[in-house]
Amino acid sequence: METIYSENHKLRDAQTELYGGQLVYPFERPSRLDYIHERLTEVGLGPISAPDSFGMAPILAVHDFAYVAFLQSAWDRWQAAGFEGEAIANAWPARRMVQTCPTHIDGQLGYYALAAETSITQGTWQAALSSAHVALTGAERVRAGAQSCFALCRPPGHHAAKDLYGGYCFLNNSAIAAQHFRDNGMARVAILDVDFHHGNGTQDIFYDREDVLFVSLHGAPEYAFPYFLGYANETGTGAGEGFTLNLPMPPGTGFDIWRTALATALERVAEYAPDALIVSLGVDSFETDPISFFKLTSSDFTIMGADIAAAGLPTLFVMEGGYDIAEIGINTVNVLEGFQGH
Numbered sequence: 001m002e003t004i005y006s007e008n009h010k011l012r013d014a015q016t017e018l019y020g021g022q023l024v025y026p027f028e029r030p031s032r033l034d035y036i037h038e039r040l041t042e043v044g045l046g047p048i049s050a051p052d053s054f055g056m057a058p059i060l061a062v063h064d065f066a067y068v069a070f071l072q073s074a075w076d077r078w079q080a081a082g083f084e085g086e087a088i089a090n091a092w093p094a095r096r097m098v099q100t101c102p103t104h105i106d107g108q109l110g111y112y113a114l115a116a117e118t119s120i121t122q123g124t125w126q127a128a129l130s131s132a133h134v135a136l137t138g139a140e141r142v143r144a145g146a147q148s149c150f151a152l153c154r155p156p157g158h159h160a161a162k163d164l165y166g167g168y169c170f171l172n173n174s175a176i177a178a179q180h181f182r183d184n185g186m187a188r189v190a191i192l193d194v195d196f197h198h199g200n201g202t203q204d205i206f207y208d209r210e211d212v213l214f215v216s217l218h219g220a221p222e223y224a225f226p227y228f229l230g231y232a233n234e235t236g237t238g239a240g241e242g243f244t245l246n247l248p249m250p251p252g253t254g255f256d257i258w259r260t261a262l263a264t265a266l267e268r269v270a271e272y273a274p275d276a277l278i279v280s281l282g283v284d285s286f287e288t289d290p291i292s293f294f295k296l297t298s299s300d301f302t303i304m305g306a307d308i309a310a311a312g313l314p315t316l317f318v319m320e321g322g323y324d325i326a327e328i329g330i331n332t333v334n335v336l337e338g339f340q341g342h
């Protein structure tokens with residue numbers, strides 16, 4: 001299986017994350033991809049190729065123009081406003097307040113942020129754009145006939161909505177790839193999100209549409225970020241009714257239960273009969289992930305890959321989360337090796 005990868009991810013080098021009332025070194029850090037890259041090379045999964053550029057059109061096919069303009073200028077405007085630290089949202093349009101975008105950058109951060117843990121820094125925009133181009137390049141490989149491809153994306157994307165960032169995400173790489181498939185001849189695309197966290201952004205982007213099926217396995221929102229989306233009763237709206245399937249699971253869930261949910265998810269995908277499958281591949285369902293609460297083992301990820309392969313669909317894997325850094329390489333590549341059958 002070919003991997004698409006760019007060193008540009010290192011431009012996203014935030015030094016602070018708000019966690020437990022402290023500013024800590026971010027869980028979503030550049031070294032995550034070093035461990036995956038090292039493991040890919042170690043097992044010889046396949047060629048590792050640089051992304052092509054796709055400009056801004058595929059980004060703007062998913063994300064609002066004003067939101068993209070905000071992302072592009074936020075760091076410079078934050079610095080110009082005289083703030084010392086990294087750009088972190090701290091005021092939101094809460095209940096019964098107006099959803100009007102303020103002029104000041106400090107207000108705009110809160111208008112566009114869904115969570116406070118994710119800072120914006122110098123290079124964040126460039127890294128996010130490059131990450132989307134990694135996903136688009138992988139999509140092009142699948143469109144050209146590859147049975148599978150791995151888009152080693154960083155920063156991740158599945159929490160980002162058309163006009164929302166947070167959960168370490170700025171541009172929704174999987175959604176951008178899905179829209180690219182739709183804009184280039186594919187009638188139906190399925191997105192399977194196996195990251196521990198609900199892909200609220202991906203769900204939101206396609207929620208009223210029947211041409212993209214969204215299925216997610218995740219920590220129950222009563223207990224897990226993003227907390228405010230991902231319930232089983234969210235099934236789509238309008239034309240999209242029935243084209244969102246959420247499979248939330250409680251703290252402590254192990255692979256026996258998780259795999260049953262995967263089977264349910266894949267049944268829905270088979271019934272939908274898409275032209276391609278995009279897997280939002282987060283491996284934070286791992287038993288010792290520091291910010292999650294599922295109990296999958298490294299060998300479970302191999303089985304996960306094999307189960308997904310059984311769907312028999314052209315498959316684009318898009319890297320999302322995974323924060324047990326020492327094990328992220330093994331766990332991620334186990335999925336891909338399991339998918340390939342060895």
Ligand SMILES: NCCCNCCCCCS
Pocket residue numbers: 115117156159167168195197225282284291320321322
């Ligand atoms: N107390 C946990 C806060 C989690 N904050 C964001 C997690 C984003 C995961 C992306 S895959």
Ligand SMILES: [Zn+2]
Pocket residue numbers: 195196197282284320321322
């Ligand atoms: Zn996650």
